[in-house]
Amino acid sequence: MFYYGFDMYYVVLVLPCILFAMWAQWKVQSTFDRYAQVYSRRGITAAQAAAAVLRANSVSGVTIERVPGRLSDHYDPRANVIRLSDAVYGSASVASIGVACHEAGHAVQYARRYAPIRLRAAIVPITNIGSALAMPLILLGFFINLSGLITLGIAAFGLSTLFQLVTLPVELDASRRALAAIEGGGLLEGDEVGLARKTLWAAAMTYVAALAVSLAQLLRLILIFGRRNRD
Numbered sequence: 001m002f003y004y005g006f007d008m009y010y011v012v013l014v015l016p017c018i019l020f021a022m023w024a025q026w027k028v029q030s031t032f033d034r035y036a037q038v039y040s041r042r043g044i045t046a047a048q049a050a051a052a053v054l055r056a057n058s059v060s061g062v063t064i065e066r067v068p069g070r071l072s073d074h075y076d077p078r079a080n081v082i083r084l085s086d087a088v089y090g091s092a093s094v095a096s097i098g099v100a101c102h103e104a105g106h107a108v109q110y111a112r113r114y115a116p117i118r119l120r121a122a123i124v125p126i127t128n129i130g131s132a133l134a135m136p137l138i139l140l141g142f143f144i145n146l147s148g149l150i151t152l153g154i155a156a157f158g159l160s161t162l163f164q165l166v167t168l169p170v171e172l173d174a175s176r177r178a179l180a181a182i183e184g185g186g187l188l189e190g191d192e193v194g195l196a197r198k199t200l201w202a203a204a205m206t207y208v209a210a211l212a213v214s215l216a217q218l219l220r221l222i223l224i225f226g227r228r229n230r231d
Contacts, residue, residue, distance in 0.1 A: 009223055013216040021209035031202040035095035035195045040188050046088045046100035053104035053181040059111040073099050075106035098196030101182055105174035120166045130159030150225050161218045164211040171207045175200040
């Protein structure tokens with residue numbers, strides 16, 4: 001579907017997903033900023049809340065560190081460390097507590113040997129290789145007119161889509177664990193739980209958007225080069 005160099009597949013399939021991803025990124029930033037101004041009545045910090053989630057799930061040996069950056073929060077399974085950003089670590093806001101408990105949820109996933117997160121960790125190396133080789137293989141196959149190389153490149157790109165597909169349930173489950181611990185442990189009270197849930201929902205939309213973009217790009221490649229191979 002090309003018209004004088006104009007890629008309609010990109011416009012119809014990919015561009016709407018990119019716009020959705022832009023909206024999702026804006027949504028998570030704006031939601032965090034809004035609820036970062038709402039402080040929990042209990043006054044516990046995000047780092048303390050993350051530690052409480054670990055204790056509630058009988059997870060030991062995980063350290064919690066402060067790192068620079070904005071929303072750079074993550075759990076590092078190799079070092080067994082939860083790293084919380086400057087804006088989150090010492091904050092008692094409902095947004096920061098939600099984010100910190102989400103990262104603690106990932107630590108719990110590893111401790112419980114949660115299958116999807118183990119699968120995601122296992123496919124990371126081949127996903128990185130596939131992402132790096134996908135477009136070079138497709139372009140090389142196109143220029144030397146070798147359809148098998150193009151197919152291999154599309155399959156390599158599909159690995160990144162698989163990664164996004166596996167990532168989504170991992171992130172949703174971490175948020176589910178976080179909210180269960182927040183409510184069960186009384187880390188937040190009443191309406192505060194709902195505000196933390198909104199923060200985590202906004203974050204989840206970024207993973208939905210990433211999957212949508214990857215799927216759209218994969219479908220675009222299949223339609224473009226599948227049509228070319230038939231011709």
